[in-house]
Amino acid sequence: MQLRILHVIASVNPTGGGPIEGVKQLAKINENYGHKIEILSLDDPASEWVGKFPHPVHAMGPASKIFGYTPRLVPWLRANAHNYDVVVVNAIWGYNCFGTWLALRKSSLPYYVYTHGMLDPWFKYRYPLKHLKKMLYWPWGVYPALRDARGVMFTCEEERMLARESFWLYDCNEIVVNYGTPGAPDQNKDYGAPFLEKHPELKNFRRFVFLGRVHPKKGPDILIESIAKLRDKGLWDMKGMRLIMAGPVDGPYAESLKSLSRRLGVDECIYWTGMLLGDDKWGALQCSEAFVLPSHQENFGIAVAESLSVGVPVLISKAVNIWRPIVMDGAGLAEEDTVPGCVAMFERWFSMDTTHRELMRSKSHECFASRFTSRNAAISLLSNIYQVIYAEKHESSRGDALRTHAVR
Template structure:
């Protein structure tokens, strides 16, 4: 098949969405499908050259997009001209110009398009940012509602995400499909990764590292993690917290202030964003992975941790928490301070035999549930079934 991934950006700093698009494109191409990408990135964006050299993904960078919305005059004409070359277009994410442009352009040329909301319909945003939600309501009937209504299918990563998506806007129509999600296997050279990480952070060698890796954003619960770690730090003198990821200056300053006030500033290492060997080295060097998030659609970093055999300590707002809990691949609790303390304490109290058993289960959970190959096959089942029936439901979606 000829497949186009449409995304607001491929910038690695954007988090899991950009990485998910890259992984999906690589997996589809490995199966012999012709995959391209289009984004709102500026053609000369500095992160594009190394990214494209690594994955050999044909890309139309149609930006720069203006403002947070990312509007660019190049996208709709490009989609109308090039859209008919593709058997399917996958629209990744909502609330930016690329999704509205897809609806404007593709329905008029009869191209099947599919929408991955990537958790952006989660009602958590409605409750946490009511003013922003009001602004979205003003936009919703004219843009995203129509985008979803006229899509060949709206694709969800979990059943949990599918059910939550129905709760944000009462005006909602979609043909829903759950296709899972996943990521690739970690690179095999674990010793090289470990040495690269320890060379960069020699003071962490031999420590029991609790790793957070992701954007340092308020929804991720990093403040809870710092407070919880502070409560237990004296009980586990060899434990150390690593906060790895990008964030705006105000968010990071607020977190550093919390650490200083709690008296554990010297027990935390702030690495900034880690990539390549350093990222995999952080996973390999760590004792457990922690994400007490208030909202997490899937959690690519959670799955990467599992892939490295790293048990995960997550909140029940991470949408794969049921799978983690039922498999025993980590511990799950509420997205509160007490829940975060509970997860850390349960992990620290395990003996080495039980920790090793959980490490083995973490790796097994990744293999059985979250490989990009399994996700790709489910996605292809949907795309190929629609292509075989030559269906295109513009104006007449299935209402689920």
């Protein structure tokens, strides 16, 4: 059965990170299975990333900067609902979610919601004032959208359980689905050598990589402070090791991190690349000894799975919700999302001999292939959609039969 699937998301801008990357990869796999995929976004139609996106995009913007409101979304979705079999909403705190509920709450068209980690209670404790605002919006803006969805999708059991702790008013059909990424386009290609040719300053060093948004949630300050602690312990060789910081650097937070590294005297061993895409991204991962992410909150972590796909072990915090299967598979290490935790993780890594580290590299790709591919994620999503569609058709047929019998 061919499905017509509409993904609703705030923006298709690639700087949005995991959610839009996940949508892109799921769409690609689902199209390969013969399904029709389209995107409904709040972007300005004139935005360059709209035209470059590899799947059809219906851009409803320009939208307001704070909530993403656009008057075009609800009328368009109501008028075009008959063109789709299912709608998948990505993220919950913008008008893309609330507007979808407004448009479809009286419709028979089923919709699902990916929360993308936005119900993790960490946000409640880290940003209490923002949480107060969310508490005012939740009962009428998010709660009904989740309650009326055919399913609210979580990428692991840990994310599902944590979601229940954020708001007292909570009622939805929870579904745990696989999530993933296709990994490197060519598993046999050497991406590392060309990357190092572009960045010769990194040659002849032991390299570690942080790849993702440069945001307080990701814990980059923890990483920089940990390097200073490791240096003081004689474990971080300032002349022989480099940390690749691969992420957008055009913001005040990135500048504060650079200032922190200068103040701690470790700025010479931190190499800022800016945001990396395509072969450059794979090269930064592949040429590194390990990927490091001491995040305070991560429901999945696309970059974690991408690192595993090229056989690079991951050193992550236990706030990355997929840490348990990774550690169980011997593909990485995990500690608390603190400076002592990050230091302990590096100490464990440095204590391993070469044979152990190489074994972990081989297990990294095995872990990715068995757990985190986008193919598995697409199959998981489709199986849940099919179950609902077939169940509703069965109920409809049963209802028709009962009505016919009653008439007789």
